[in-house]
Amino acid sequence: MAVTVETLEKLERKITLSLPLNSIQSEVETRLKRLARTVKMDGFRPGKVPMSVVAQRYGYSVHYEVMNDKVGEAFAQAANEAQLRVAGQPRITEKEGAAEGQVSFDAVFEVFPEVKIADLADAEIERLSADVDEAAIDKTVDILRKQRRTFALRAQDQAAADSDRVTVDFEGKIDGEPFAGGKAEDFQFLVGEGQMLKEFEDAVRGMKIGESKTFPLAFPEDYHGKDVAGKTADFLVTVKKIEAAHLPEVNDALAKSLGVADATVAGLRADIKNNLEREVKFRLMGRNKAAVMDALLAKAELDLPNAAIVAEIERLRESARADLKQRGIKDADKAEIPDDIFRPQAERRVRLGLVLAELVRSNNLHATPEQLKAHIDELAASYEKPEDVVRWYFGDRQRLAEIEAVVVENNVADFVLAKAKVNNKAVTFEELMGQQA
Incomplete structure (x- = not known):
């Protein structure tokens, strides 16, 4: 096998591979003989298919496999001998004008670069x-308490306040027309915890059970609902239930x-x-x-x-x-x-x-x-x-x-x-x- 290495541009290299045709043909024949022992074809018993028939049916695919294997082996050997660190797969094309009894290929590929690191x-x-600090621990304790909070129904005359869980019905309209996602019944959220847009929370805060209110709500320009982003809706909200949160005490039981x-x-x-x-x-x-x-x-x-x-x-x-x-x-x-x-x-x-x-x-x-x-x-x-x-x-x-x-x-x-x-x-x-x- 004759090998030449050429630098094309920056990291790109080219290796020319020349392989003897007789070694390729010998390997093709070896594989076809091996295949003939096991191949099944109509009209012939297993292992009794004539070589000429096997070669006619499978010759091209076997030849293709052998060429791939031989060229791959030759490239790996050549790259190893030249101490090249190959990056990615080479692009291999057959080369015309090979010497008699030879077949030649050009393999174009990239190598890994030299890395220079300044001082x-x-x-x-x-x-x-x-x-x-202690404040971070306090904040975490508060989060743990919130995760274990319980809720109790507020009295009829008590207004919704921050940390309360409220259950509401609401319907929003833009220019008098309902819109997708703008209506819900028995919807629950916690007041003052950012689960709803600020205008919605501000409207519900201070309302009592059974009360209704209409208020405008301006959706932000970057609101996830693109159909309503940047628009103002009129919402009718009715409070159906208000529950006060109870946080567990910070004690040994917690x-x-x-x-x-x-x-x-x-x-x-x-x-x-x-x-x-x-x-x-x-x-x-x-x-x-x-x-x-x-x-x-x-x-x-x-x-x-x-x-x-x-x-x-x-x-x-x-x-x-x-x-x-x-x-x-x-x-x-x-x-x-x-x-x-x-x-x-x-x-x-x-x-x-x-x-x-x-x-x-x-x-x-x-x-x-x-x-x-x-x-x-x-x-x-x-x-x-x-x-x-x-x-x-x-x-x-x-x-x-x-x-x-x-x-x-x-x-x-x-x-x-x-x-x-x-x-x-x-x-x-x-x-x-x-x-x-």
């Missing part, structure tokens, strides 16, 4: 920190009902603090990791293999189709979604993946078994039976690979933060939890 000591990264091991108020608050600190740690890790990745991309210089971008676009498209299908969209798996929608995200993912791979390889930042175990233990700690969660992760190679990827990213983040100019910034618990990790 990370010049990179500036903002690293956030946050603490779990702690016990929540399954806290130390069934005391102090035990409950300690348990909440542990859970919030774990959440804060992961949120900070995610936020700071994102800042590191942005800094890395700014310091990296590389060409992107188009084959990798195309493959990533297809992965993102399939993910989007699966999401549409889950939402009940008809024929979601056939939805035509243009490449351009995913291209910026795909390019960033490919670029970041190549930069991370180079940094991990050159600095030995691979995940160790001890790191994997520690990370999984931490994830499992918030569950009732952590040991079951640990077994669940270690019992599946795909799940373990996902954890490994996270640990590797953490190793990269720690490595970069140790070298870069880091600006530490403390934020409140509320600020952190309001940000995207």
Whole structure:
């Protein structure tokens, strides 16, 4: 086999493969003989079909298979000998003018790029920190109490107030005409908790059982119902029932009902603090990791293999189709979604993946078994039976690979933060939890 390698443009390469025809023909004959022993054809007993008949029926398909296999093997061998890291599948075309007794092919493909990362000591990264304060614990206790609240019917002469659960009938009209979704009977919502538009809540607040009221409601321009967005409707609302909320007391009984091991108020608050600190740690890790990745991309210089971008676009498209299908969209798996929608995200993912791979390889930042175990233990700690969660992760190679990827990213983040100019910034618990990790 004679091999030549040619650089076309940036990451694109071409290998010319020459194969002897006699080796191809020999393999075709071997496969046809093997096929003749088992093939079934009308008029012949199994294993007794003449070779000429087998060759006439299956010769073309077998020849095609052999050519594919031989060219694939030759390409893999040539790429390996030339120490090329191939990105994606090669485009292979038969070449004219081959020497006698030979058949030649051109294989055009891309290679993975050389990744150059500038001095990370010049990179500036903002690293956030946050603490779990008493106010955050208080707020969580209030949420837990609300989740366990009960309701009792208010007296006839009592008005609806914030936190009350009201049952109403309503009908809305725009220019005197009803509209889809504008009417309901025995509809329940909690006053003052943002379940309804503000004008609706303001109208119901202060009403008593049996009262009716007409009021205008202006739908926001960005309202999810496009038919009514930006329009004003007149609503008639009638209050049928008002129930006052009763929140459980913060005591040992509440702690016990929540399954806290130390069934005391102090035990409950300690348990909440542990859970919030774990959440804060992961949120900070995610936020700071994102800042590191942005800094890395700014310091990296590389060409992107188009084959990798195309493959990533297809992965993102399939993910989007699966999401549409889950939402009940008809024929979601056939939805035509243009490449351009995913291209910026795909390019960033490919670029970041190549930069991370180079940094991990050159600095030995691979995940160790001890790191994997520690990370999984931490994830499992918030569950009732952590040991079951640990077994669940270690019992599946795909799940373990996902954890490994996270640990590797953490190793990269720690490595970069140790070298870069880091600006530490403390934020409140509320600020952190309001940000995207």
